[in-house]
Amino acid sequence: MNYIASPADTLDLAVDRGRPMVCVQGLGFVGSAMAIAIANARGPDGQPLYTVVGVDLPNEAGRHRVSSIARGAMPFPGGDPALDAALVRAHEAGNLTATDNPEVFAIADVVLVDINLDIDWSAPQPEVRFGPLERAMDDLGSRLPPGALVIVETTVPPGTCERVIGPRLAAALEARGLPADAIHLAHSYERVMPGAQYYESIVNYWRVYSGRTPEAADACERFLSTVLNVRDYPLTRLASTTASETAKVLENSYRAVTIAFMEEWGRFAEAVGIDMFEIVGAIRKRPTHANMRQPGFGVGGYCLTKDPLFGAVAARTLFGREDLGFPFSSEAVRTNAAMPLVALDTLRRRFGGSLRDKRVLLLGVSYREDVGDTRYSPAQTFVEAAEREEAKVVAHDPLVAYWAELARPVCRELPDPTGFDAVVFTQASPPYRRLDLAAWLKDARPEVIDANNVLTDDQRRQLRDLGCGFTSIGRG
Numbered sequence: 001m002n003y004i005a006s007p008a009d010t011l012d013l014a015v016d017r018g019r020p021m022v023c024v025q026g027l028g029f030v031g032s033a034m035a036i037a038i039a040n041a042r043g044p045d046g047q048p049l050y051t052v053v054g055v056d057l058p059n060e061a062g063r064h065r066v067s068s069i070a071r072g073a074m075p076f077p078g079g080d081p082a083l084d085a086a087l088v089r090a091h092e093a094g095n096l097t098a099t100d101n102p103e104v105f106a107i108a109d110v111v112l113v114d115i116n117l118d119i120d121w122s123a124p125q126p127e128v129r130f131g132p133l134e135r136a137m138d139d140l141g142s143r144l145p146p147g148a149l150v151i152v153e154t155t156v157p158p159g160t161c162e163r164v165i166g167p168r169l170a171a172a173l174e175a176r177g178l179p180a181d182a183i184h185l186a187h188s189y190e191r192v193m194p195g196a197q198y199y200e201s202i203v204n205y206w207r208v209y210s211g212r213t214p215e216a217a218d219a220c221e222r223f224l225s226t227v228l229n230v231r232d233y234p235l236t237r238l239a240s241t242t243a244s245e246t247a248k249v250l251e252n253s254y255r256a257v258t259i260a261f262m263e264e265w266g267r268f269a270e271a272v273g274i275d276m277f278e279i280v281g282a283i284r285k286r287p288t289h290a291n292m293r294q295p296g297f298g299v300g301g302y303c304l305t306k307d308p309l310f311g312a313v314a315a316r317t318l319f320g321r322e323d324l325g326f327p328f329s330s331e332a333v334r335t336n337a338a339m340p341l342v343a344l345d346t347l348r349r350r351f352g353g354s355l356r357d358k359r360v361l362l363l364g365v366s367y368r369e370d371v372g373d374t375r376y377s378p379a380q381t382f383v384e385a386a387e388r389e390e391a392k393v394v395a396h397d398p399l400v401a402y403w404a405e406l407a408r409p410v411c412r413e414l415p416d417p418t419g420f421d422a423v424v425f426t427q428a429s430p431p432y433r434r435l436d437l438a439a440w441l442k443d444a445r446p447e448v449i450d451a452n453n454v455l456t457d458d459q460r461r462q463l464r465d466l467g468c469g470f471t472s473i474g475r476g
Helices: 029-039 060-070 081-093 102-107 131-141 160-175 214-227 241-272 276-283 307-318 327-338 340-350 378-388 437-441 457-466
Strands: 021-025 051-055 096-099 110-113 149-152 184-187 208-211 359-363 392-396 422-425 447-450 470-472
Touching: 021 029, 021 102, 021 131, 029 051, 029 060, 029 081, 029 096, 029 110, 051 060, 051 102, 060 096, 081 096, 102 131, 110 131, 131 160, 149 160, 149 214, 160 184, 160 241, 160 307, 184 214, 184 241, 208 214, 208 241, 241 276, 241 307, 241 327, 241 340, 307 327, 327 340, 340 378, 340 422, 340 447, 359 378, 378 392, 437 457, 457 470
Parallel strands: 021 051, 021 110, 051 096, 110 149, 149 184, 359 392, 359 422, 422 447, 447 470
Antiparallel strands: 184 208
């Protein structure tokens, strides 16, 4: 094999230069999975097409991700055997590793950008702080060889590639004496669905893309066509990177708005004694309404909690259009953020108006089943509000051992229900849906809240037969 260290001899990493080099900048939930998918791309001879290097920051979190990928382990707990198997294949093939040294970009042919872009909630209006993204672009622009391709997968406010990333790369290139267009810039947003279909949602799913120039778009298309199943899931090219960025933000805004829309109907169902899940199931038979949302515990994760605000941020900060409002998107974010309080209000009513000294067992802290991701989890809103009312909350999750946002451990073994006043189910993890409630509860009779359509018909029947107080959000 043809191994090379680094042009500056500062890179303590042996990589095979007999294949094109792909770097994935940012090894979070998306970047880690994307690096694995690229490392599994194969040519007609069955051999790997690329040498893949994941790159993260030289801090505690980044080094954990780097060391995990380098030794063939996922940095995050999850529930997708296909992704785990793909990581094993890449590790055995020897074409996937990771580093926290940005010098690796000097030998990269392609870079996929998968770094976080956060909302600053402390500002008078929600703002995006572009500093981390700009510094990441400085790392690329100061090192990438001419002709390299940069594909931005990060969800960004529309106009970011054209007005932030492109100029930042150009400035770094010009400082090196290179033309401003020496690097190709494209945007192709991910549609990763963490959980049981994690890997499939990357390699067997439709992709949208665009380039800042036709040449960049062509290069992006060629690359994606070697990694994704474009025969069954053809690529869609849009006219500009701003259009591609808008498509991603609009997709997530649409989903957030339709989730928020169901909240008022959930309260109606509870008030008049009907089952909204039964009703939604009937409506979904109509093809045009097959993806209708339903009441639940809340919206969490890194996307739907912030992305609907990116339209307003873009209009105001990138295009100078203070006159453009996004009232539906903004109200959806507010409505969804308050959803966990519905379960808390229900619990308070069941206890006669006070939660003081009540012991509550919260089953599920990740924002959804089959993934250990507690970022913006609705469970955090619930716990913080309950504890302000002096309730005592104990949390369990099948995939989370430590809740970083609340700096506390999480039970990995299902606790004995004895001594709890209430049990709240928040996500449809398989261990919860398989739980024999009668055998687990024994003589305990806590109030039970199904906050997210977690329990099966048989489990609900068990609770009624046991005489437990039972409430289901979205059912009257």
